[in-house]
Amino acid sequence: MASLQAHLRQARHNESLARQLLASLEYKDWIITVIFYATIHYVEAAFFQNPEIVHTETSITPNYPGGYYGYRSDMILQYHSPEVYQSYHKLYQQSRIARYLCFPVERRFLEEPVQEYFNDDDVEGFFQKELATIRQSLDF
């Protein structure tokens, strides 16, 4: 279990990589994924400051509906602003498409690469708008 500082260092590390990848926009799938992983660490850092949560891994009860992602989603709904909810869930949803290229319900797969599904502005928006919203709203 990471400390507050460890979460923040990892978040900034991921954010820095996303910034570098954005320079060429060649790897949109990885940019989205890295932005989401930066987001998770900012969110976990915020949880660390909340005595009701501290760590997702230690606070979650056995068989919690939806596992870690379900728990994080519920905690964000309960403790954080609509803006954080919006940005976090947007990145969560899109990073899943970027990572797996499929929709689990029917096991159907994208027929074209994710680069075609997102345009450059979408990906830049995830970084400039959504990640920035998370960071600023959580005071990091």
Added chain:
Amino acid sequence: MCALASTSNVTEFYTPWRLKRKDVENTIFKIFSKASLDAFREVTTGKEVTQYLRAEKVSQCSKAIDLLDRQLMTTLEAMWEEVSSLNSGALIRWVDLSTKGEEESSEFRIERKIIGTFEGIGQVFSIYTDEYLQRKRFLILTTNEKYDDELMDRLLVAERDVRLQFKDVPLSFEYIPRLIESLDQIFNPNVRLIWSRNLDGVSTGSFTTSTT
């Protein structure tokens, strides 16, 4: 009320009543409306009834009806926002449960809210539900072929509103763009269609597939 119902216009082209979205809603309020009660009162003061009931008795009944009317309208007014957002399937289900005096399940209440909320977003084509990792999951199929940020914002605002309303129920949402061929057909037997938008814009409801 039976008399009113039996005078339907038989020359009208037949339309499945479940497809008459707004009509169903309007009909309910017509049945309960003041005008109908006034019409009934007028009939009761006529010869047919006063043959059997004294004028005082009719007046007594009329007062009782007024009281019931006021109670009913108060109840309906409080529910107006909820009722007016129902689609045909959900509304019919609600009427069905109401007339049987049954309580609707929380599952159906959630589905009704989901339908009422998401059908207002034009790009939403159909809504399925299942249970995944112990959460009631909603699969929202949308018509966009490319990522649409504005749409995602609207969907997530709606999602948060619903989740806040049903805080005690673990819910999850997935948004599936038009990357699969048929938007209205998911063949997974574990998922249940609760709403879809037909090509003519008329929605089909949850009542045909709901297991609640």
